[in-house]
Amino acid sequence: MNLTLKIWRQKDASSKGQMVDYNVTDISEHMSFLEMMDVLNEQLIDVGEEPVVFDHDCREGICGMCSMYINGQAHGPDRAITTCQLHMRTFKDGDTITIEPFRAAAFPVIKDLVVDRSAFERIQQAGGYISVNTSGNTQDANAIPISKYAADEAMDAATCIGCGACVATCKNSSAMLFVGAKVSQYALLPQGQIEAADRVRNMVEQMDLEGFGNCTNTGACEVECPKGISLDNIARMNRELIKASV
Amino acid sequence: MSRFFKSSIGRKVAMALSAFFLMIFLLQHFAINILSVFSAELFNEVSHFMGTNWLIQFVMQPVLIFAIIYHFIMGFVLELKNKKAQGVPYYKNNGAANSTWMSRNMIYSGLVILAFLVLHFADFWVHEINVKYINIAPTDPGRYYHELTEKFVPIWRVVFYSVAFVLLGLHLAHGFTSAFQSIGSTAGRKRALQKLGKAYSIIIPLGFIIIALYHHFNHH
Numbered sequence: 001m002n003l004t005l006k007i008w009r010q011k012d013a014s015s016k017g018q019m020v021d022y023n024v025t026d027i028s029e030h031m032s033f034l035e036m037m038d039v040l041n042e043q044l045i046d047v048g049e050e051p052v053v054f055d056h057d058c059r060e061g062i063c064g065m066c067s068m069y070i071n072g073q074a075h076g077p078d079r080a081i082t083t084c085q086l087h088m089r090t091f092k093d094g095d096t097i098t099i100e101p102f103r104a105a106a107f108p109v110i111k112d113l114v115v116d117r118s119a120f121e122r123i124q125q126a127g128g129y130i131s132v133n134t135s136g137n138t139q140d141a142n143a144i145p146i147s148k149y150a151a152d153e154a155m156d157a158a159t160c161i162g163c164g165a166c167v168a169t170c171k172n173s174s175a176m177l178f179v180g181a182k183v184s185q186y187a188l189l190p191q192g193q194i195e196a197a198d199r200v201r202n203m204v205e206q207m208d209l210e211g212f213g214n215c216t217n218t219g220a221c222e223v224e225c226p227k228g229i230s231l232d233n234i235a236r237m238n239r240e241l242i243k244a245s246v
Numbered sequence: 247m248s249r250f251f252k253s254s255i256g257r258k259v260a261m262a263l264s265a266f267f268l269m270i271f272l273l274q275h276f277a278i279n280i281l282s283v284f285s286a287e288l289f290n291e292v293s294h295f296m297g298t299n300w301l302i303q304f305v306m307q308p309v310l311i312f313a314i315i316y317h318f319i320m321g322f323v324l325e326l327k328n329k330k331a332q333g334v335p336y337y338k339n340n341g342a343a344n345s346t347w348m349s350r351n352m353i354y355s356g357l358v359i360l361a362f363l364v365l366h367f368a369d370f371w372v373h374e375i376n377v378k379y380i381n382i383a384p385t386d387p388g389r390y391y392h393e394l395t396e397k398f399v400p401i402w403r404v405v406f407y408s409v410a411f412v413l414l415g416l417h418l419a420h421g422f423t424s425a426f427q428s429i430g431s432t433a434g435r436k437r438a439l440q441k442l443g444k445a446y447s448i449i450i451p452l453g454f455i456i457i458a459l460y461h462h463f464n465h466h
Contacts, residue, residue, distance in 0.1 A: 171332070
């Protein structure tokens with residue numbers, strides 16, 4: 001298929017960017033979206049132009065690097081996928097596709113489609129860990145009884161890959177689905193109880209410091225999340241913070 | 247505790263608590279107003295009680311005014327903060343793909359409700375406070391029904407009130423269940439409460455519209 005691409009090009013963090021039109025031809029419907037981008041870049045290199053810079057790593061939907069906003073949706077028009085799992089069969093011959101970086105004041109563009117998501121790292125460092133005795137007599141985690149419900153819920157929360165689609169799609173650029181998942185994965189388990197109050201307080205404080213917006217419960221984040229992280233995790237984070245504050 | 251209410255989540259909880267109070271208030275306001283359709287005497291009697299009872303006047307009324315002002319001011323503060331958090335806007339953004347119009351436009355439905363409240367306070371509340379507490383004049387305990395029906399004679403007011411009630415319905419359609427989520431409850435995500443929220447956001451505003459239309463067309 002032949003396509004017109006409207007892609008955000010930005011030289012560096014301090015430059016002003018703009019949408020630039022490109023044409024790609026003979027794109028196979030079996031290609032992933034990133035492979036289509038590879039074809040475009042080969043084409044640009046051939047004519048001596050600078051290729052479009054975009055993040056990618058695993059290309060199997062677990063690294064969360066491919067931060068593209070495609071046709072007005074995070075990771076494009078499909079559910080529970082990252083950009084590498086989006087296939088060209090989703091589009092039709094002759095389509096015009098817009099490709100932009102994830103937008104949020106807390107996710108500044110580094111170049112073209114690459115954004116700086118280190119704000120997520122700093123939130124994680126503020127409390128996304130547990131205390132474990134590593135002196136040689138560490139207790140086997142399997143020896144601690146955990147209910148099936150709690151184990152499943154914690155595992156669901158832990159599937160968050162920190163891609164930032166929740167922030168990108170939120171009209172408020174809120175990071176609450178990400179932080180809710182990171183708080184929940186520990187809040188549900190006995191190992192997470194030691195730092196529970198400090199964790200939620202510090203992670204929420206860091207989230208606010210990073211300049212993310214406030215959740216208004218539109219639910220867009222859980223729809224766009226490639227891992228199907230539920231809005232229930234935000235409610236749990238709210239409960240955890242209330243519990244830690246009274 | 248002050249650290250909590252300064253945090254993004256604390257403000258969200260406070261917004262929800264004020265919303266719960268306002269939703270309960272709205273329900274009782276509707277329950278009283280609907281009486282005017284059935285019995286002028288009963289409406290006057292209940293209105294007189296509400297207008298003279300000290301608990302309502304000096305405890306509940308200040309709480310109500312605080313809740314209204316807080317809900318509006320914090321709504322604007324959070325909207326501005328959220329706008330700032332967005333950074334560069336998208337060239338193309340398909341919000342309808344993943345969220346409802348109501349949830350994305352609470353600020354606009356809220357602004358129409360604010361405009362309505364300005365007129366509504368000027369219509370009823372200012373006059374009431376004036377005759378009761380400022381330029382104290384002897385009042386007739388049966389005046390409420392007459393004052394209410396008089397207001398709905400001009401069609402422009404009926405139309406403006408009705409439009410505002412439609413926007414109120416849209417505001418509630420998202421706000422009702424959203425408030426539960428904000429206080430950390432997943433009840434708003436359950437079918438039963440979603441149905442209740444839908445019913446509340448349709449019945450109450452529609453009921454107010456019916457009351458306004460009734461008095462407009464039945465005024466003698």
